[in-house]
Amino acid sequence: MELSLQFDSWQAFFTMQGHGVYVFACYAITVASFALLISLPRWGRKRLIKSIRAGARRPQH
Amino acid sequence: MNWQWFYQLGSPKWFYQKTHYWQHWLGAFALMMLVVGAIWGLAFTPMDYKQGNSFRIIYVHVPASAVSLAGFYIMALAGAAGLIWRVKLQYTVMSVAAPIGAILTFLSLVTGAIWGKPTWGTYWQWDARITFTTVQFFLYLGIIALQQAYRNQNTADRACAMLALVGTVNIPIIYKSVDWWYTLHQPATLKLTEKSSIAPEMAYPLIWMILAYYICYVWLLISHTNAASLRRERKSSWVQALFSDRNATKVT
Numbered sequence: 001m002e003l004s005l006q007f008d009s010w011q012a013f014f015t016m017q018g019h020g021v022y023v024f025a026c027y028a029i030t031v032a033s034f035a036l037l038i039s040l041p042r043w044g045r046k047r048l049i050k051s052i053r054a055g056a057r058r059p060q061h
Numbered sequence: 062m063n064w065q066w067f068y069q070l071g072s073p074k075w076f077y078q079k080t081h082y083w084q085h086w087l088g089a090f091a092l093m094m095l096v097v098g099a100i101w102g103l104a105f106t107p108m109d110y111k112q113g114n115s116f117r118i119i120y121v122h123v124p125a126s127a128v129s130l131a132g133f134y135i136m137a138l139a140g141a142a143g144l145i146w147r148v149k150l151q152y153t154v155m156s157v158a159a160p161i162g163a164i165l166t167f168l169s170l171v172t173g174a175i176w177g178k179p180t181w182g183t184y185w186q187w188d189a190r191i192t193f194t195t196v197q198f199f200l201y202l203g204i205i206a207l208q209q210a211y212r213n214q215n216t217a218d219r220a221c222a223m224l225a226l227v228g229t230v231n232i233p234i235i236y237k238s239v240d241w242w243y244t245l246h247q248p249a250t251l252k253l254t255e256k257s258s259i260a261p262e263m264a265y266p267l268i269w270m271i272l273a274y275y276i277c278y279v280w281l282l283i284s285h286t287n288a289a290s291l292r293r294e295r296k297s298s299w300v301q302a303l304f305s306d307r308n309a310t311k312v313t
Contacts, residue, residue, distance in 0.1 A: 003101075003105045004105065005104055005105060006104060006105060006106065006107060006108060007104060013103075013104065016113075016114035016115075016117075017113055017114055018113075018179075019113055019114040019115040019117075019179055020114070022115050022118065022175050022176065022178060022179050023103070023114060023115060023117050023118055025175050026118045026121055026122065026171075026172040026175050026176065027099065027103070027121060029168065029171055029172060029175075030099075030121040030125070030168060030172065033164050033165070033167070033168045034092075034095070034277070036164060037161060037164055037281050038088070038281070038284075040160065040285065040288075041284045041285045041287065041288030041289075042288075044288040044289070044291075044292060045288050045291060048288075048291055048292055048295060048304070049304045051295075052295060052300070052301065052304045052305065053304065053305075
């Protein structure tokens with residue numbers, strides 16, 4: 001199997017003979033989905049640390 | 062016989078300590094595989110003679126469908142393990158598998174709709190596979206909603222496990238839908254038992270991407286599970302010790 005670049009120019013790559021809009025929309029949504037999936041646990045962890053530290057600072061009676 | 066190892070498998074603390082450090086490496090590896098696969102599929106794979114360049118969507122669409130389908134089984138199995146052995150960690154895995162699966166199913170539906178426009182001339186059609194995948198999306202959403210609906214965590218977990226187990230009925234229907242109803246969606250391109258209907262130059266990047274999605278899924282499942290474990294066990298001493306101000310310098 002031989003790997004070769006399928007497009008002659010950046011222009012050709014981005015337009016993809018009229019299909020570029022569909023193809024790059026899909027890849028963009030994929031990137032956004034993975035960004036969300038990666039961020040969710042990080043946000044949760046940050047929120048939790050904040051609440052634990054806030055709870056610890058509260059005066060104990 | 063020593064059964065300690067078995068009970069450790071159900072302990073969120075043990076799981077967190079075992080996975081916390083190397084999960085970042087797994088994540089870096091998964092993302093690298095995704096990037097390589099995307100470049101391969103976008104620029105180095107020959108164009109399809111019938112669909113033109115729009116077929117390049119296959120490399121993000123098919124893996125998302127496959128992983129979201131398998132993710133439902135993983136969620137149901139984790140729920141069943143939780144019901145049988147009454148272990149916390151398995152319930153946590155089940156509860157985080159729902160949002161991950163929902164986002165991946167959504168990704169599969171949206172990329173499929175966009176691919177449908179240049180190929181079939183429509184974004185949506187009441188095709189068997191598309192319809193049952195939408196059902197799967199709502200099942201995932203139902204489990205997320207059910208998880209929030211109960212104040213008692215254990216009740217919520219048990220209810221979700223039941224719904225996940227009942228929902229698995231949908232999985233073989235989605236899987237076989239292209240063979241049972243010959244409506245619009247094309248049959249599977251990759252087959253394990255017979256010759257695939259796809260050229261090897263196009264199949265290798267697809268197999269690569271499916272593998273990359275699976276590795277990424279495992280990583281996401283681990284990181285979401287750990288984040289959820291910390292939240293669920295926030296009152297316990299090990300989580301408090303991890304994040305209290307005294308250890309502030311140790312926390313990364």
